[in-house]
Amino acid sequence: xxxxxxxxxxxxxxxxxxxxxxxxxxxxxxxxxxxxxxxxxxxxxxxxxxxxxxxxxxxxxxxxxxxxxxxxxxxxxxxxxxxxxxxxxxxxxxxxxxxxxxxxxxxxxxxxxxxxxxxxxxxxxxxxxxxxxxxxxxxxxxxxxxxxxxxxxxxxxxxxxxxxxxxxxxxxxxxxxxxxxxxxxxxxxxxxxxxxxxxxxxxxxxxxxxxxxxxxxxxxxxxxxxxxxxxxxxxxxxxxxxxxxxxxxxxxxxxxxxxxxxxxxxxxxxxxxxxxxxxxxxxxxxxxxxxxxxxxxxxxxxxxxxxxxxxxxxxxxxxxxxxxxxxxxxxxxxxxxxxxxxxxxxxxxxxxxxxxxxxxxxxxxx
Ligand code: G6P
Numbered sequence: 001x002x003x004x005x006x007x008x009x010x011x012x013x014x015x016x017x018x019x020x021x022x023x024x025x026x027x028x029x030x031x032x033x034x035x036x037x038x039x040x041x042x043x044x045x046x047x048x049x050x051x052x053x054x055x056x057x058x059x060x061x062x063x064x065x066x067x068x069x070x071x072x073x074x075x076x077x078x079x080x081x082x083x084x085x086x087x088x089x090x091x092x093x094x095x096x097x098x099x100x101x102x103x104x105x106x107x108x109x110x111x112x113x114x115x116x117x118x119x120x121x122x123x124x125x126x127x128x129x130x131x132x133x134x135x136x137x138x139x140x141x142x143x144x145x146x147x148x149x150x151x152x153x154x155x156x157x158x159x160x161x162x163x164x165x166x167x168x169x170x171x172x173x174x175x176x177x178x179x180x181x182x183x184x185x186x187x188x189x190x191x192x193x194x195x196x197x198x199x200x201x202x203x204x205x206x207x208x209x210x211x212x213x214x215x216x217x218x219x220x221x222x223x224x225x226x227x228x229x230x231x232x233x234x235x236x237x238x239x240x241x242x243x244x245x246x247x248x249x250x251x252x253x254x255x256x257x258x259x260x261x262x263x264x265x266x267x268x269x270x271x272x273x274x275x276x277x278x279x280x281x282x283x284x285x286x287x288x289x290x291x292x293x294x295x296x297x298x299x300x301x302x303x304x305x306x307x308x309x310x311x312x313x314x315x316x317x318x319x320x321x322x323x324x325x326x327x328x329x330x331x332x333x334x335x336x337x338x339x340x341x342x343x344x345x346x347x348x349x350x351x352x353x354x355x356x357x358x359x360x361x362x363x364x365x366x
Contacts, residue, residue, distance in 0.1 A: 010353045012160035012247070016339050017206060020199040022165045023332070025154040026172045027195050034189040036179030041151045048131045048149065049180050054098035055082040056129075058090045058118045059106035060363070062163040062242060063170060067106050068235035069331045070174035077191075078181040087114035088366075091121050103129040104177075108158060108166035109362035110134070110141025117366075119146055135173045137166045151177070160354045161361045162246045164339050167239065171332045172198060194326045204323040205336045211320060212337055215302065216344030219250065219273060226264060227254040227338075228276040228290060230283040232331045237277060240338030247346040247356050257290035268299040275341070279322070279330040280306035291317070304337045 008014035030040040038046040055074060057067035067084040074082040081098070087105075091114060103122045107115050122129055123146070134147035137155050144150045153169035172195070179191045219225065225244060229237035234256045241252035255264050257276070268274065274294050278287045288311065294301055301317040306324055313319045325333040346353045 009347070010160065010343075012162055012164060012339075012343055012353050015158055015160055015164045016336065016343065018156065019165050019168050019336065020203040020206070022155045022169050023172050023202060024199040025156075026169045027176065027198065030176055031179075031192045031195050033196075034192055035185075036176055036188055036192050036195070038180040041180075042149055045149055045180070048102070051100050051130060052080055052102045052181060053100040055080055055102050055104060056090075056095070056097075056122070057082065057084045057104045057106065058087045058115065058122070059084075060087050060112050060114055062167045062239060063106040063108060063112075063115075065235045065239040065242070066167055066170040066174060067104075068238070069171055069232050070178065072232040073175060073178040073328070074181065077178050077187065078183070080181055087112070087118040091118045097122075097125055097127040097129060100130045103132045104135065105132070105143055105147065106135045106170055106174075107141075107143050108137040108153075108155075108163055108170075109364075110136040110138045110143035111362050111364050112143075113364050113366045116142050116146075119143060133177075135170055135177075137169070159361075161356055161359050162243055162342070162353075168202075168332050168335055171335070175328065175332075191328065194328050197326075198329055198332060201323070201325045201329055201333050202336060205325075205333050208320060208322070208337055209340055212340040213344045215318065215320065216341055216348055218302075219248075219341075219345045220348045222250060222271065222273055224267070224272055225250055225252040226267070226272060226274045227252060228257040228260070228274060228287070229254070230257045230287055230290075231281065233277045233279065233283070233334060236331050236334055236338070237275075239335060240275065240277075240342070243339055243342035244345065246359060247342055247353050248349055248351060249356075250345065257287050260290055260293055265293060265297065268294055268297045270298055270300055272299060274299050274301050275338075276301060276303045276305075277334045277338075278303055278305040278309055278311060279327065279334060280308050280324065281327045281330060284309060304334060 227237035
């Protein structure tokens with residue numbers, strides 16, 4: 001009913017708009033003015049994290065994309081090697097388990113069959129993991145019951161099949177984990193300050209809702225779309241493409257922008273919209289030259305860019321200015337316009353936004 005949806009037309013839109021509040025819930029009690037507290041996820045966490053020498057992250061779908069972002073953060077900040085894998089692949093192979101390796105599962109539902117089977121398989125391994133951590137949105141699930149440590153994402157109930165607030169709160173939990181594993185107090189303090197600003201940053205991004213609704217009209221008659229990003233924005237591009245596929249039934253694919261020339265450039269013409277994410281980070285200049293490659297071939301570009309990026313709307317390129325956010329928060333902030341884009345394209349096409357065909361919220365069978 002309309003009341004359940006808080007006045008919004010769909011649960012998905014409500015859940016997109018709940019993100020500032022959900023993210024604030026996620027960090028509260030875990031981040032002080034100067035630190036990120038491992039003790040907030042249990043009395044044994046600090047001792048365990050102090051011993052971690054490697055990390056394996058395993059998940060499915062949108063949750064897997066959150067894991068892919070975390071690899072950039074964890075390796076850059078804590079210098080701990082981090083592998084990220086699909087649960088359905090991990091569970092049927094024979095991976096090397098390094099010494100003192102933390103096994104992390106990510107799941108909104110805590111009941112995804114492949115993720116749960118991967119956890120059970122990890123625990124059964126003779127070469128043993130140091131400990132298991134579940135980052136989960138639903139309390140009292142198989143995943144949380146069977147893991148040594150649990151970090152709840154605290155997004156609240158997510159009804160829309162296409163995951164939104166569960167994803168951004170997973171990202172924030174992974175950023176908290178990154179901080180908990182970082183042994184440098186000054187870096188932890190800087191990260192704590194950034195995290196405490198995440199809800200304000202997201203609220204500013206949500207102001208783009210109407211501009212994105214207008215932009216979405218240009219996608220209604222399209223069959224395909226390409227999403228580009230570099231660095232931690234590459235998995236965000238994957239998530240943007242997944243959202244569009246799930247609810248608007250457009251064929252969408254994500255590419256690391258540097259890989260354009262190795263194939264997808266052949267697809268570029270005026271019927272293939274190319275969506276790029278360009279925060280003002282160390283990858284910006286590289287992304288800009290990739291955009292030139294698309295323009296030179298008559299492609300139509302839609303770019304979500306930092307207001308200071310120097311990118312402007314012109315022939316063949318539409319730029320949507322994003323409010324400036326610190327680098328570390330960019331994956332969380334730039335997820336939001338892609339959620340909104342998928343949402344508005346789906347509404348314009350008249351698909352069943354909250355219950356897309358052939359998909360389930362929680363996949364409890366293999
Ligand atoms: C289903 C849902 C996705 C979700 C995936 C993993 O496919 O439709 O939105 O990302 O399962 O679910 P989980 O609950 O483990 O995060």
